[in-house]
Amino acid sequence: MEKSAFVKVFGDSPMVRLLDFLLAERGLYDYSLTAIAENSNVSWATLHLIFPKLEKIGIVKKTRTISRAKMFMINEKNPLVQDLIKIRNKISDYFIKKELERQSKRISIKV
Numbered sequence: 001m002e003k004s005a006f007v008k009v010f011g012d013s014p015m016v017r018l019l020d021f022l023l024a025e026r027g028l029y030d031y032s033l034t035a036i037a038e039n040s041n042v043s044w045a046t047l048h049l050i051f052p053k054l055e056k057i058g059i060v061k062k063t064r065t066i067s068r069a070k071m072f073m074i075n076e077k078n079p080l081v082q083d084l085i086k087i088r089n090k091i092s093d094y095f096i097k098k099e100l101e102r103q104s105k106r107i108s109i110k111v
Contacts, residue, residue: 005095014042022074030063030071
């Protein structure tokens with residue numbers, strides 16, 4: 001699986017993968033801790049070490065409980081999350097621009 005631009009810039013660590021997944025899925029769905037661990041490629045044990053910190057500072061929020069599963073999503077109202085969204089968008093724009101420039105050079109060389 002190819003790494004996202006966010007992970008390429010900030011490094012392939014559990015925290016970065018976790019934030020990348022939550023930012024990419026923001027506003028779409030809420031997820032159980034099991035689904036978050038699986039989708040972000042973070043081990044269950046590591047998730048349980050770092051997730052409470054994110055919850056404590058308001059990066060993630062509990063949305064509901066289904067049976068015994070607590071559901072979570074990123075807290076878009078948190079100012080830190082708003083800044084992370086802006087940074088993630090700028091990183092994506094940068095890599096898109098670089099790829100378009102690369103493709104443009106390839107096309108002009110072939111002509």
